Amino acid sequence: xxxxxxxxxxxxxxxxxxxxxxxxxxxxxxxxxxxxxxxxxxxxxxxxxxxxxxxxxxxxxxxxxxxxxxxxxxxxxxxxxxxxxxxxxxxxxxxxxxxxxxxxx
Amino acid sequence: xxxxxxxxxxxxxxxxxxxxxxxxxxxxxxxxxxxxxxxxxxxxxxxxxxxxxxxxxxxxxxxxxxxxxxxxxxxxxxxxxxxxxxxxxxxxxxxxxxxxxxxxxxxxxxxxxxxxxxxxxxxxxxxxxxxxxxxxxxxxxxxxxxxxxxxxxxxxxxxxxxxxxxxxxxxxxxxxxxxxxxxxxxxxxxxxxxxxxxxxxxxxxxxxxxxxxxxxxxxxxxxxxxxxxxxxxxxxxxxxxxxxxxxxxxxxxxxxxxxxxxxxxxxxxxxxxxxxxxxxxxxxxxxxxxxxxxxxxxxxxxxxxxxxxxxxxxxxxxxxxxxxxxxxxxxxxxxxxxxxxxxxxxxxxxxxxxxxxxxxxxxxxxxxxxxxxxxxxxxxxxxxxxxxxxxxxxxxxxxxxxxxxxxxxxxxxxxxxxxxxxxxxxxxxxxxxxxxxxxxxxxxxx
Numbered sequence: 001x002x003x004x005x006x007x008x009x010x011x012x013x014x015x016x017x018x019x020x021x022x023x024x025x026x027x028x029x030x031x032x033x034x035x036x037x038x039x040x041x042x043x044x045x046x047x048x049x050x051x052x053x054x055x056x057x058x059x060x061x062x063x064x065x066x067x068x069x070x071x072x073x074x075x076x077x078x079x080x081x082x083x084x085x086x087x088x089x090x091x092x093x094x095x096x097x098x099x100x101x102x103x104x105x
Numbered sequence: 106x107x108x109x110x111x112x113x114x115x116x117x118x119x120x121x122x123x124x125x126x127x128x129x130x131x132x133x134x135x136x137x138x139x140x141x142x143x144x145x146x147x148x149x150x151x152x153x154x155x156x157x158x159x160x161x162x163x164x165x166x167x168x169x170x171x172x173x174x175x176x177x178x179x180x181x182x183x184x185x186x187x188x189x190x191x192x193x194x195x196x197x198x199x200x201x202x203x204x205x206x207x208x209x210x211x212x213x214x215x216x217x218x219x220x221x222x223x224x225x226x227x228x229x230x231x232x233x234x235x236x237x238x239x240x241x242x243x244x245x246x247x248x249x250x251x252x253x254x255x256x257x258x259x260x261x262x263x264x265x266x267x268x269x270x271x272x273x274x275x276x277x278x279x280x281x282x283x284x285x286x287x288x289x290x291x292x293x294x295x296x297x298x299x300x301x302x303x304x305x306x307x308x309x310x311x312x313x314x315x316x317x318x319x320x321x322x323x324x325x326x327x328x329x330x331x332x333x334x335x336x337x338x339x340x341x342x343x344x345x346x347x348x349x350x351x352x353x354x355x356x357x358x359x360x361x362x363x364x365x366x367x368x369x370x371x372x373x374x375x376x377x378x379x380x381x382x383x384x385x386x387x388x389x390x391x392x393x394x395x396x397x398x399x400x401x402x403x404x405x406x407x408x409x410x411x412x413x414x415x416x417x418x419x420x421x422x423x424x425x426x427x428x429x430x431x432x433x434x435x436x437x438x439x440x441x442x443x444x445x446x447x448x449x450x451x452x453x454x455x456x457x458x459x460x461x462x463x464x465x466x467x468x469x470x471x472x473x474x475x476x477x478x479x480x481x482x483x484x485x486x487x488x489x490x491x492x493x494x495x496x497x498x499x500x501x502x503x504x505x506x507x508x509x510x511x512x513x514x515x516x517x518x519x520x521x522x523x524x525x526x527x528x529x530x531x532x533x534x535x536x537x538x539x540x541x542x543x544x545x546x547x548x549x550x551x
Contacts, residue, residue, distance in 0.1 A: 033154070045165045066144075
């Protein structure tokens, strides 16, 4: 998979998960790597960029199961960005499907 | 490699980043290792899954560079748009201000210094802006934006966005802040909306309807509930959500945008609200750039508020009817109320067959009145013109004051004074009163 492409898709995936609930880093990495083959080390830089762009905020929470966890939470701006990316993705997928399975005219 | 080795290597490759940032990054990976270990993974495994520490460090470093580049580009496009609007306003201001200073004799009290009128045509330049009218065509550049109208087609650029309207569909673009062109037309897709909701009318005293750019149509029917039909299609990057809230005596119908910025092309979407003929409570409609159509309503307080949306109202009856708009035009016919209040900045108004105490307040909008039955009419305009058609039964005592506008009476009036901006006349027995205040607008009685 092309590096740039993967990056964009990864952004979409992370934002969509955060849109549903707050995640801590490990949890996010774990969930995503179940479905797509990625270098898990690429997710933390992404989260850091999201933070500097104001898409996410972070907070620390103690955990009984182990060390304290840094949770990531989507902001309103982040939600906007997610929705835009989501629409782009839909369009892109539809476009590609039309090329793959559509009519030649 | 184990956790210690991994973090040491990562630290080394991250050199060059600010210390606080570097430490923060390391702590993220430390947390990741610790949680992984507590879940039973080996340090080897975690290192492998994370990937080469050199690669990881690289993605932090390139991220920072990409950020800066993106910000620079964003700032550039933001600046451009800002420059255009500011430039336009400054040009208008500069023209008028310079001439104002240069030759004080030329300026009038409303700040205009070019005011040429002939037949239906007009050219006006002043501190409030530039206005050119030629029959149905109308170009105005002013503090609330730029508006070009050509019969039924209209382009308006204002603080709340851009709207291009023709008789069938409209295209709107708006944004919070200045990044108007953040999303290009390529990001838009065709959306079809067809939603229907019902609301019970029992005990309801207040209905309010609000929409950002979608037109509102209110229609009365023989029915015993409220039907809301939100339908049409548009090419857009956002679909307003229809929300109908019913609380005690209120029904709240609103189209909500998920965010303030949007881009909509060729929209035929309309929000239709069907109200029972038996409803006689309060009705409030609010639209930003959407138009409002309302017909055959009897209510208590009926109010309208639009920014640039037009209003087409016919056959409304209420205690108070109030209309507020910035640049929207209005066409009102058969309105009956105890008081009718109209407040507009630059929108033009066509009022026909109105009954009730009428107050109209406008800055540069033109006013066209026909067949007004009222005890008291108050008209106040700055540079807008007034054209008043009085029928044979008209029975008014008319008093007017103007700075540089003219009063042109019709043949049936008895004129007492028409000199140096003061006008006084009687038509019929002079039972009711009309008071007109204008700065540079002309008043023509027909």
